[in-house]
Amino acid sequence: MLNNSFLHIPGFTIDKEEELWASGVTTWAQAINSDKLDSKQVRFLERSTQALNERDSIFFNERFTARERWRLLPDFKNETAFLDIETTGLGKDAYITMCGILDATGFNAYVRGDNLDDLVSILDEYKLVVTFNGISFDIPWLKKELGPLLNDTSHVDLMHILRNVGLIGGLKKIERICGLDRGDDLSLLSGRDAVSLWNMAQEGEPHALETLIRYNAEDVSSLPKLTEVAYKRNSQGTPMAKHQFLPPARFDTSLLPYDSGLVRYLCRSATK
């Protein structure tokens, strides 16, 4: 939990934090009542306690690097959204085609030309957003298209916290390493196929949009499990290890329809 963390105190290093834990001081309350910190640091921990009580996730977002934000996960797990966008590419004229969001209540798709603009207010409802490579990709894209957002919401980028524990690579590669393989034929699709599906949908191809949404839902639904893995491995050997990040029950993506014929067509095209 956050109140086991001291790394966000200005001037603190991992070594100092480990020293404090080794001395038996593992919580903010213990640290405040000990002689291990100076008065400035004690005031900072009192401010941290207030921020946590006020559910001010931004306070901690700004004080932990991207590699250390896994520490926020258990405290804000009930106010967390898992997010992934699809785009038409990276060029100047490219744009977001859809965004999938998974939370404790289930999966929702926000599609361009329909409800994509709703995202600005939807995202405000969460205290924490989890993405894969969102720091470099999803969030800048969303800000570019929808304007300022996530003003009151922290952001955990799985790519960085998985890298901490030696899990390096793309989302699908890491899923395989963690034994989270997907069973269906949609696992054969790539981001490029998502662009093709969007273009097909624009040309009136039946089922192309629902197949794109299902593809996105598969990506989003693996994020909670990877988050659990990332928390478990990062917290190993620290006082945070006794807590858990239990993700919402895996969303049953098979509830969403898709066209396997389209998937086969795209896979065949890719191998030509």
Add this chain to the structure above:
DNA sequence: GTCCTGCATGGAAGATTCGC
């Protein structure tokens, strides 16, 4: 299939500045 591109970001390491 492979390699390069453009873009945004974080981290590491070295250089520079600041405070005691």
Add this chain to the structure above:
DNA sequence: GCGAATCTTCCATGCAGGAC
């Protein structure tokens, strides 16, 4: 003058497109 803090530079990474 020394150590800490801050700034700068370089490299690595993801993503998707395009050329060969």
